[in-house]
Amino acid sequence: MPRKFPFRHLASLVSAGVLSATVVAAAAGAGAPTAQAQQGTDADAREVRIGFVTTLTTPAGIIGRDMVDAAKLAIEHMGGKMAGLPVKLIVEDDGFRPDVGRQKTVKLVKQDKVRFLTGYIWSHVLMASRKPALDAGAFLISANAGPAPLAGKLCHQNFFSASWQNDQLPMAVGELMNRRGIKSAYIMVPNYTAGKNMMAGVMRTFKGKVLGRDLTKWGKDAQLDFSAELAKARASGAEALFAFYPGKAGVAFLKQFEQAGLKQHMQLFTVFMLDALSLPKLKQAGMKDILGRQSPHFWSPDLDNPVNAKFVADFREKYGRTPSFYAAQAYDAINLIRAGVEGAKGNLDDADAIRAAMKRADFGSVRGSFTYGNNHFPIQDFHIREVVQNDAGEWTLRTVGRIYEKHQDPYAKDCPLK
């Protein structure tokens, strides 16, 4: 006979714990600028409604804040109008969760009747939101995520990327590793779509041997302690470690890499870890090792073109900090939408004209000029940037060279679009 269960409230204790995690995340968002509910009205055609799905809560909320700030700056720069129509930005928080992102996307197309959807930091959120957005006939513009399927078989005439395809940056890193003469590497990425794309990307170009790979837990309660994985990486004897940890996890990773003394044993190559969001924190933690570290990207705050100079200067003046590449992409996404709306002379029902104008990509981009491939992903240059200390004592990025010229992602050939 089973013993009497002594603590009747056990179940309620555990569920309360789980509940608290969920509700706190939701409640933390209450202070952030979230939904501005809006009923569908007959003004539909007389304003450009842009749904912006991004992450405002969880530690990754810092990324969403940078993107929303940049989107608002872009709209301010165009005087709040596209082709004479007022612009309405409706921001929604995906809470770092694909199911929530999809739900917010459905709300934006059904209830707010937006014609344009953008934001989307995370590949898994974008993949979950893709169908409801495109089925509703909206234009879907990624301002960050670039999952492989959307560049290949699942490409769509109404999907555009204002950023890059996930594989491109790690491919550039693989190339950088080849140029440095690295013969063997260990790979550490988070266990989700983009992590796997990053791993595939670096292995596509890196010519040396991969001695070991680790996929770590990701999502709301992502793993932040990498002691076990770093010990494995060191024991593998690889010459280099390739890592992809965006946001808070990246700062934790870099700290632990330094604390473990791994730099004496292996060179570190990263993607999406050294940016305007992480560098102030790394400086705060006194991690001087970071200075001089190089990473490739299509954009850098010092990229020399007038649009970028204005964007960076105004962003710094308005918000008091250097914009991250996430911000740059959000700024471009809004300008891409403007190019579409103006190409259709403000007729939002003329999807063909909007699409054709967006595909020309002849708006002023912060990255300089680029073109769109058949899959609506940019064909663009990738630069090598180095972490430096500027005159004001801040840590920032400086472009030191170019690694790819007019680079196209490897999935474009699988896309049936012309």
Added chain:
Amino acid sequence: MSAEAALIITQLLNGVQLGLLLFLVAAGLTLIFGVLDFVNLAHGAFVMLGAFISASIAGMLQGVPGGWLLGVVLMLPLLALLGMALELLLARPLQRAGLTPAALHLAQVLATFGVLLACSAVAMMIWGTQGMGVVLPGWLRGQVALGEAVQLPAYRLFIIVIGLMVALALHLLLQRTRLGMQLRAVASNADMAAALGAPVDALRVAVFALGAALAGLAGALMVPIAEASLGMAVEYIIIAFVIIIIGGLGSLKGSFFAALLVGMLDTLGRAFLDDALAAVLPLELAETAAPALSSMSIYLLMAAVLIWKPAGLFPPPTRGRH
């Protein structure tokens, strides 16, 4: 020593380190629950506040030698005060509201959950969403060689030392001092202890102060590994509950061993599970399944323990229910 043996030893030490860090989180929770029968969801908020407050003090003392350590030490009394405030302003009125034991637990859960939300909101107003880091002193930034092939970050070793010291100190406090005896008496039967002259009200305040300070210590020690962030308020509360359930609700010894078990299981899962699975599964599948399985493993452990020993591994011997 072979490289494989060195790796295994390193991973075992990593497991111990994670376990002791988790023990620090769980210790305060189990103490408050064990002695006072109080369910404190605000514990997570104390972890977060400990992290932010210590990082803020350390930031102000930038350049002062030992600034970080001073930040941690100065944070402890502040957190203890917060714990006392929670007891006086919330726990005590609830205790005296004349509720049945079940209703009292529910009221505690709801009230402390409210405190958790309020603390998170206040922390967001003060420190913002971006998180905060600290500069570790030089002697904690290096590595310590144990034997020829095993090398551990000095800071991880520091956590092991602090964790063991706290465990020992708590054990001595509870088992060898007059205060500890009174606490055990209150845990066993508060009314009887009061009748025999134990200062129950003062003891309750003391336990809350100690519990909050322990939570703050755990939070402060996590900052150099990751950073102080709002998410800490909820990131560790679930795993802390898992640990005190595995260990036996209210048992300090139980949470010590359960935390070590959980830390070890988690670390060894991350360290060896993908290679083990790769022996029977295709590599891609093994690599993807391993992190999912290893994070699930502690919940499987909890389920197994609850089936085998429903009261946990080390249920407290004398828990009067009245």
